[in-house]
Amino acid sequence: MNAAIQITNLSYRYHDGTEALRGVSFGIAPGECVGLLGPNGSGKSTLLLHLNGILPEKLDYNGAVQILGQPVTADNIETIRRQVGLVFQDPDDQLFCPTVEEDVAFGPQQSGLSEAETKARVERALAQVGLAEHGRRATHHLSHGEKRRACLAGVLACEPTVLVLDEPTSDLDPRGRREFKALLRQIAATKLIATHDLELVVELCSRAIILDRGSVVADGPVVELLNDEELMLAHGLERPHILRHRHPHGEHQ
Amino acid sequence: MHIPDGFIDGKTAATTVVLSALGVGLALRQVRRRLPPRRVPLLGLAAAFLFAAQMVNFPVAGGTSGHLVGGVLVAALLGPSAAIVVLTTVLIVQCFLFADGGVLALGANIFNMAILGAAGGYGIYRLVCAGLPGMRGRVAAIAFSAWCSTVLGSISCAGQLAWSGTVAWPAGFTAMATVHILIGIGEGLISALAFLAIQRMRPDLVNESSGPGQPGVWGEFARYGLLAALGVAVFVVPFACPWPDGLESVAAKLGFEHKATEPVLAAPASGYRVPGVHWAAGATAMAGAAGVVVVFVLALVLARSLVPEPEAHGRSNKP
Amino acid sequence: MIDHWVGHHHSRLESPMFRLPAALKLGAALVIIVGTVVARPWWVGWFVGAALLLAVTVVLSRIPPLFLLKRLAWLSPLVLSVALVNAVQPAARGSWVVVAVKSTICLLTVTVVANTTPFSKILRVLRRIRVPDLLITTIALMHRYLFVLAEEAERMRRARASRTFTRRRRARWQTLSTVVGQLFVRASERAERIYDAMCARGWK
Numbered sequence: 179m180n181a182a183i184q185i186t187n188l189s190y191r192y193h194d195g196t197e198a199l200r201g202v203s204f205g206i207a208p209g210e211c212v213g214l215l216g217p218n219g220s221g222k223s224t225l226l227l228h229l230n231g232i233l234p235e236k237l238d239y240n241g242a243v244q245i246l247g248q249p250v251t252a253d254n255i256e257t258i259r260r261q262v263g264l265v266f267q268d269p270d271d272q273l274f275c276p277t278v279e280e281d282v283a284f285g286p287q288q289s290g291l292s293e294a295e296t297k298a299r300v301e302r303a304l305a306q307v308g309l310a311e312h313g314r315r316a317t318h319h320l321s322h323g324e325k326r327r328a329c330l331a332g333v334l335a336c337e338p339t340v341l342v343l344d345e346p347t348s349d350l351d352p353r354g355r356r357e358f359k360a361l362l363r364q365i366a367a368t369k370l371i372a373t374h375d376l377e378l379v380v381e382l383c384s385r386a387i388i389l390d391r392g393s394v395v396a397d398g399p400v401v402e403l404l405n406d407e408e409l410m411l412a413h414g415l416e417r418p419h420i421l422r423h424r425h426p427h428g429e430h431q
Numbered sequence: 432m433h434i435p436d437g438f439i440d441g442k443t444a445a446t447t448v449v450l451s452a453l454g455v456g457l458a459l460r461q462v463r464r465r466l467p468p469r470r471v472p473l474l475g476l477a478a479a480f481l482f483a484a485q486m487v488n489f490p491v492a493g494g495t496s497g498h499l500v501g502g503v504l505v506a507a508l509l510g511p512s513a514a515i516v517v518l519t520t521v522l523i524v525q526c527f528l529f530a531d532g533g534v535l536a537l538g539a540n541i542f543n544m545a546i547l548g549a550a551g552g553y554g555i556y557r558l559v560c561a562g563l564p565g566m567r568g569r570v571a572a573i574a575f576s577a578w579c580s581t582v583l584g585s586i587s588c589a590g591q592l593a594w595s596g597t598v599a600w601p602a603g604f605t606a607m608a609t610v611h612i613l614i615g616i617g618e619g620l621i622s623a624l625a626f627l628a629i630q631r632m633r634p635d636l637v638n639e640s641s642g643p644g645q646p647g648v649w650g651e652f653a654r655y656g657l658l659a660a661l662g663v664a665v666f667v668v669p670f671a672c673p674w675p676d677g678l679e680s681v682a683a684k685l686g687f688e689h690k691a692t693e694p695v696l697a698a699p700a701s702g703y704r705v706p707g708v709h710w711a712a713g714a715t716a717m718a719g720a721a722g723v724v725v726v727f728v729l730a731l732v733l734a735r736s737l738v739p740e741p742e743a744h745g746r747s748n749k750p
Numbered sequence: 751m752i753d754h755w756v757g758h759h760h761s762r763l764e765s766p767m768f769r770l771p772a773a774l775k776l777g778a779a780l781v782i783i784v785g786t787v788v789a790r791p792w793w794v795g796w797f798v799g800a801a802l803l804l805a806v807t808v809v810l811s812r813i814p815p816l817f818l819l820k821r822l823a824w825l826s827p828l829v830l831s832v833a834l835v836n837a838v839q840p841a842a843r844g845s846w847v848v849v850a851v852k853s854t855i856c857l858l859t860v861t862v863v864a865n866t867t868p869f870s871k872i873l874r875v876l877r878r879i880r881v882p883d884l885l886i887t888t889i890a891l892m893h894r895y896l897f898v899l900a901e902e903a904e905r906m907r908r909a910r911a912s913r914t915f916t917r918r919r920r921a922r923w924q925t926l927s928t929v930v931g932q933l934f935v936r937a938s939e940r941a942e943r944i945y946d947a948m949c950a951r952g953w954k
Contacts, residue, residue, distance in 0.1 A: 232946045256952060264950045270898050271943040274472070276870035276890055288952035316868065318897045336951060435825060436860075437852030438832070441788040459882050471884070472948070473941040475891020476899075480937040482892070483899035484930045487907060489923055499930060508934070520888045524896070527864045527872065530821050530857050534783050597849055598832055602839035606831070621927055628931025636938055 180247030181205040182340050182368040183229065188242040190224060190234060198224045200392040206368060208246075208339075213379035213400065214372040216389035217414025222372040223267060225389065226344050229370070230262040231255045245340065260289060263338030263367075267345045269325035278304070278320070278328050279313035285336035303335040307361055323354035330361065341367040347375045376418035380404060388413055432588055432611070433525065433540055436533025440595040446665060447591065448538030451519075454546040454658045458515035466513065474513060477505055478520040489621060497617040502549035503556060503577040504622045507569075508629070508636065511550040511652055518545035539591050542662050543584040550655035552580030557652070563731075566630070571727075571734035573626050574619035578726050581615030582608065590666030600670040612722065619730065627737055765866060767811035772871035773878070779863045783856045791848045797855070804858050811866045821861050825853050869893055895940070903933050 183206040190199040198221045206212050216222050227233040228243050231250045241249040245258050266272045275281035282303050286296040304310050307327040312320075320328060326346060333341070346362070347355045359378055362369065373379060379386055379400060386403045388396040390413040396403055404410065407417045439447075462474070481501045488496035506514035522540050525531040532540045559572035589607040593600035630637040767775075782800055789796045808818065833846035864872075870890075877886055906929045914925055 227946070230950055232949060259950060259952050266943070266947050266950075268943065270895075271940060272947040274891065274894060274944050274947065276873065276894060277868075280870065284948075284953075285951040288954065314868075316870070318894060332951065435828060435853045436783055436787055436856030437849055437854075438828070439787075444787060455885070456882075459884055463884055469942070469945050471887065472891055472944040473938060474884075474888040476895055476937040476941040476944070477934075478888060478892035479895040479899045480934050482896045483903040484933055486900060487903060487926055487930055489926055490919055516885065516888060520885065520892050523889060524892055527860065528869075528893075530824070530861050530864070533853070533856055534780070534860060535787050535856075598835050599839045602835045606835055620923070621930065624924065624927030625930040625934070628928045629934055632931060632935050633938070636935065 180208075181244070182208045182210070182246060183370065184244040184247075185225075185228075186242050186244075188225070188228060190221075190228070197392055199228075202389070202392070202394055204387055204394060204397055206370060208368050209366075210385060211369040211383045212371070213383040213386045214370060214389060215374075215376075215379065215386055215413075215415055216372075219391075220389045220414075221392040222389055223344055226264065226342050226370070226372055229340075229342050230259050230264050232264075260336055261338055262340045262342060263333035263336055265329050265333050265341070265343040265346060267348070269322070269329045272329045272332065273317045273320075273325055276316060277313070278309065278315050278317060278331075281317060281328060282313075282332045282335045285332060289336065299335045299337070300331075303331040306334055306364075307331045308357070323350055323357070326350065326354070326358060327361070330358075334365070339367055341365060341369045343369070343371045343373075345373055346371065347373065347378055376404060376415070377420050380418060380420050388415070390414065432543065432584060433522070433532030434536040434543075434588060434591070435530075436536050438533070438595065438597050439536055439539055439591050440597075443591050443595045443666075444535040444538055446538075447542050447662070448535070450658055450662050451538045451541040451546065454550075454655060455515060455519050455541065457654055457658075458512040458519075458550075461512035462516055465510075473509070474516055475520070477509060477513075477517045478524070481505060481517065481521050482524070484625075489617065491617070497614065497621075499621045499625065500544070500548075500581070500618055501622070502544055503552035503573060503580050503618075504625060506549045506553035507556055507573055507626065511553040511655060514549040514553065515545045515655070518549050539588070543587045543591075546655055547587050547659045547662060548580040548584040550652065551583060551659045552576040554652050554656055555579050567734040567738045570623050570627060570738055571730040574623040574733050575727050575730035577622040578615035578619035578730070579723075581611050581618045585611035587662060587666050590663075590670060593670055594666055604670070616726070616729075619726070620733070623730075623733060623737065765810060765812040767807055767862065767866040770866075772867045773875050775863045775867055776872065776875055779859045782859050786852050786855050789852070791845075797851060800855050804855060804862070807862050808858070811862050813862065813865050817865075818858065818861060822854060822857060825850075825857060829853065891944075895937075898940075899933060899937060902936060903929065906932060 183204075185205070186203050188199055188202040189197070191197050202221075202225060214222050214225070224233065228250075229245070231239070231243075237252045239249065239251050243250045245261055248254060248258070250258050273281050275284060279300055282300045283296050286299045291299070300313070301310070304313055307330050309324065309327055309331060312324065312328075317325070317328070330346075343362075347358055350358060355375065355378070359381060362371075362378075362382055369382075371378065371383065383400050385398065386396075386400045387394055388403065388409070395413055396406075396409055401421065404418055405421055410417050466474075484501055485498050488498055490496050502514060502518055505517050509517065519541050522532060522537060522544065526534060526537055526540075553576070555576035556572045559575055560568050562568070563571055585607040586604065589598070589600065589603040592598040592603050598606075626637070782803070785796060786800060808815075829846060829850045832849055836846055873886055873890055876889075877883075907926070910925050910929060914922065
């Protein structure tokens with residue numbers, strides 16, 4: 179069976195020449211939930227932008243990224259973007275339409291779906307994230323937590339098979355974080371979550387990949403990796419408290 | 432300088448709406464053709480930027496403060512057509528959300544600030560850049576053309592008010608021009624400082640300004656220049672210059688009360704009307720020209736003081 | 751901070767005016783404005799009629815009167831200037847009273863409509879009357895992000911003010927201009943991210 183995401187030796191440089199990614203390789207099986215960890219500046223966001231072809235800008239896709247067995251190329255980019263739903267770090271960047279409804283409808287409309295189908299998808303997506311009554315609200319009036327949920331709805335409306343999230347719980351208060359984690363738990367897609375929220379990784383993910391300075395420095399089961407204090411500290415992270423008070427083979431995912 | 436509804440009459444509003452619609456239509460077509468898709472959201476964000484930037488208060492004297500209008504700054508960064516679209520957007524949103532400027536008066540406001548102000552100012556900017564190379568040239572050009580655009584816009588506004596019969600031309604022109612000559616200095620100063628700040632933080636944003644197809648920009652500008660000139664011909668020239676008698680009577684028959692023979696500065700006694708006109712008009716013109724030269728020199732001095740020597744000639748010459 | 755003078759919370763108020771279709775409100779507003787602008791000073795009937803209609807809509811819209819008065823206050827310096835200038839040199843026709851009445855009617859009309867109609871509905875009407883797409887997108891994006899940028903500007907200004915220990919005007923102008931410049935740079939970078947987000951969901 180094809181991997182949901184297959185990265186092979188992916189490298190990328192910024193305009194000024196600094197290497198953002200160096201030979202990154204890993205595969206994610208369908209249905210897996212993987213946490214992508216690393217200190218700031220490690221290249222997490224840059225890596226995620228490669229998963230739906232936003233990077234590289236110059237369209238020199240060399241087969242380093244494969245989604246569901248298909249390499250990302252200039253020709254199939256539209257299909258790829260329908261299969262990979264990317265939730266951006268700043269919800270204000272993603273929620274660019276005047277109302278919640280319109281924003282969630284954006285994806286289905288761009289896919290050319292009929293009005294009826296679009297409406298149905300919007301209702302489903304809003305219900306899934308708990309914003310069913312908030313369709314008519316202006317996007318700039320939403321609270322931070324509501325914005326994050328609206329972004330998720332906008333991506334879910336495209337019905338992607340792979341869900342990629344960039345720091346989904348940053349800036350959320352504890353309740354917001356709990357609610358968002360509960361939402362993610364219910365979504366059946368393959369998930370890759372870049373985050374600093376180590377609790378989220380322990381609770382939702384079965385596997386963790388640590389990125390530091392553009393290279394993969396560790397890739398393995400969550401509990402094993404996150405319990406390795408030396409490894410975590412060496413790469414700008416730390417052993418999460420939630421694991422200190424748990425049996426190492428305790429329940430997860 | 433946002434004219435509310437009720438200050439200009441029907442015919443003036445209609446004329447300005449037609450001129451502005453033409454100008455904005457041209458600008459939209461140009462932007463659609465030339466702007467890479469990647470920069471489309473930048474139009475909306477630049478409009479939001481102008482709005483937010485206009486809320487930054489610069490202390491002037493006592494309790495007063497001034498703020499940037501930003502037409503020429505945006506034109507220097509994005510090109511004249513994009514600037515027209517951006518400013519039109521700002522004016523429309525300000526009109527609806529804040530009742531700042533009237534609905535019918537949008538035609539006049541767009542003409543004064545977007546077409547004459549931003550695009551016209553851009554033409555002056557490019558002219559000065561062509562004559563003065565380097566970063567110093569660009570800074571001086573921005574300061575000077577921002578001042579010009581403020582003053583030009585205010586004169587056009589005075590013309591529209593006069594044509595509507597709301598405010599007599601001589602008094603209106605004097606009041607508007609005087610005030611905006613001063614306001615324009617602030618505008619020029621802030622535009623130059625902000626431009627320099629942007630250049631220091633992101634030189635790439637400044638060097639690729641005026642968008643792709645730089646050689647074509649003069650053609651692009653020529654069309655706005657024509658519109659601007661047309662507007663000036665309708666709103667300003669008839670007041671500023673005495674008309675030949677034949678044309679006067681025709682105008683009177685059509686109901687256009689230009690009162691072109693009134694001197695710009697109120698003549699002390701009616702007996703001196705005719706010779707007084709030419710003298711007063713001539714004197715005003717000379718004073719105006721002198722003022723422009725003074726401001727230009729000030730702009731040069733400003734550029735000199737802001738841009739250190741090595742930067743002045745080290746940067747790309749492309750304006 | 752900016753919200754209180756945008757009055758958008760008013761457009762969330764349930765009121766009879768709010769429920770009227772946007773196209774009707776905008777159309778009626780246009781008729782009133784055009785009519786008022788071309789009305790001759792002696793068409794008293796028109797002015798009285800318009801004023802009455804406005805009074806009714808103001809009551810039905812449930813907009814706080816203080817808010818309307820504050821908006822009207824913006825007009826007064828302009829009307830006063832016209833009055834002053836006309837005192838020095840009388841205008842060709844009409845007096846500042848006519849100007850005051852006309853501008854008041856028009857301003858109230860726009861304010862009532864804008865505060866009883868969600869902005870997205872206004873945009874939809876504009877789209878229906880064939881306003882070019884590019885302009886509508888730009889207006890929509892401006893409206894969406896002006897609050898975001900205004901808050902950013904406020905935060906930057908406050909941060910800078912906390913580190914400004916001089917009252918010298920020159921230093922403050924330098925600082926404030928840098929805030930303006932930074933604001934543009936951030937706006938530009940955000941525009942790029944928005945483009946990426948649009949592409950990520952299939953924008954062509």
